[in-house]
Amino acid sequence: MGKRDELIAVYADDLKNKCGMTPDMDLLTKVTIGCGPAIYNADASTVAGSQPEELETVKNNFLIKKLGLSDSPQLMEAINSVIETYGKSERNKYRAVVYYMLTKHFSKESVYG
Numbered sequence: 001m002g003k004r005d006e007l008i009a010v011y012a013d014d015l016k017n018k019c020g021m022t023p024d025m026d027l028l029t030k031v032t033i034g035c036g037p038a039i040y041n042a043d044a045s046t047v048a049g050s051q052p053e054e055l056e057t058v059k060n061n062f063l064i065k066k067l068g069l070s071d072s073p074q075l076m077e078a079i080n081s082v083i084e085t086y087g088k089s090e091r092n093k094y095r096a097v098v099y100y101m102l103t104k105h106f107s108k109e110s111v112y113g
Contacts, residue, residue, distance in 0.1 A: 007039055008032050011097050019085050019101065030112035031103060032096040034066070039096060047093045049083040062099055067108045078105050 001009075008029055015023040038044035048054040058079055063069045082101045086093045103109060 003040065004032065007045075007096070011094055011100070014086075014094060014097050015100065018087055018090060019097070021101075021104075023100070024104075024109075027103065027109055027112060028096070028100050031100045034112065035096050035099065039094075045095055047083075047095050047098045049086070049088060049093050055079050055083075058098065058102075063102060063106070067103065067106060067111055069106060069108075078102060081105070 008025075011028060011032060012023045012025065015021050015028070032039060035045075047058060055076065059071075059075050063075050063078075064071055069075060079098075079102065082098055082105065083093065085101065086097065103111065
């Protein structure tokens with residue numbers, strides 16, 4: 001099992017145990033691949049849920065650029081809702097898990113079709 005497969009297993013575990021959802025493994029794999037080499041970097045692989053600049057980056061680079069959504073207050077509401085679901089006290093909020101939940105939230109699975 002390669003490093004990426006190991007990480008996907010960790011992300012799936014987080015979705016099940018910390019977020020209370022059953023992951024769509026196919027979509028999770030595609031979202032993880034979409035994150036590129038960031039998943040292997042300790043800093044880049046996680047989202048700092050308490051840093052406004054970081055959440056702004058998620059909004060601009062993922063929701064607007066990747067998913068093609070229009071900028072609106074709903075985007076930040078969705079990000080905050082995902083951070084809440086993951087658990088504010090959870091130190092490591094994996095980027096792939098956050099992106100996966102946002103993709104599901106906006107029903108944008110087709111982007112990874």
